[in-house]
Amino acid sequence: MSIKDELKPIILEMSYEQREVTLASGRKSNFYFDGKQTTLHAKGGLLVGKAFWEEVKKFEGPIDGVGGLTLGADPIATATSIAASLEGESVHAFIIRKEPKGHGTGQWLEGRKNLPPGSRVVIVEDVTTTGGSSIKAVERAEEEGLVVLGIITLVDREEGARENIEAKGQVLRSVFTRSEIVGA
Numbered sequence: 001m002s003i004k005d006e007l008k009p010i011i012l013e014m015s016y017e018q019r020e021v022t023l024a025s026g027r028k029s030n031f032y033f034d035g036k037q038t039t040l041h042a043k044g045g046l047l048v049g050k051a052f053w054e055e056v057k058k059f060e061g062p063i064d065g066v067g068g069l070t071l072g073a074d075p076i077a078t079a080t081s082i083a084a085s086l087e088g089e090s091v092h093a094f095i096i097r098k099e100p101k102g103h104g105t106g107q108w109l110e111g112r113k114n115l116p117p118g119s120r121v122v123i124v125e126d127v128t129t130t131g132g133s134s135i136k137a138v139e140r141a142e143e144e145g146l147v148v149l150g151i152i153t154l155v156d157r158e159e160g161a162r163e164n165i166e167a168k169g170q171v172l173r174s175v176f177t178r179s180e181i182v183g184a
Helices: 003-014 035-039 041-054 073-086 132-145 159-167 178-182
Strands: 065-069 092-096 119-129 147-156 174-177
Touching: 003 035, 003 041, 003 178, 035 041, 035 073, 035 119, 035 147, 041 073, 041 147, 041 174, 065 073, 065 132, 073 092, 073 119, 092 132, 092 174, 119 132, 132 147, 132 159, 147 159, 147 178, 159 174, 174 178
Parallel strands: 065 092, 065 119, 119 147, 147 174
Antiparallel strands: none
């Protein structure tokens, strides 16, 4: 059984809900993917790390790090870094804060010592709708001197993220699309 075949039922059980919600983009929707329910699940997190690592390897190397905006990216970045390490690769996780640290160094990016300027990274997300959070993560990472190779999402809701991200000159890869999870 493939990683995706094992992961899909966990996403359906833990992360997918049919109910009225307001998304981060401000849009209303009659369904919701709470990716954190899968990425923080014991087996789900392991499978997410493996699935993301398979997608990361599709980018031209070397890849120095994976990360994104806190909170959705945090467990994904860690799991992906561990999956890479299990294959003998050194791909560090990093976290981009929503605002700079209010004390100490005032950093935007956690994991900085592992990723000097010029490090090649991939941005990770749990769910993309319009791509706004992903684009924000790319901009912040680039301001920190990192070279962003692309973005990977667990679930692309297929509501404009790919088009918006590509319009900014980035690549979006998805482990799943909404259609692959719940049908068209």
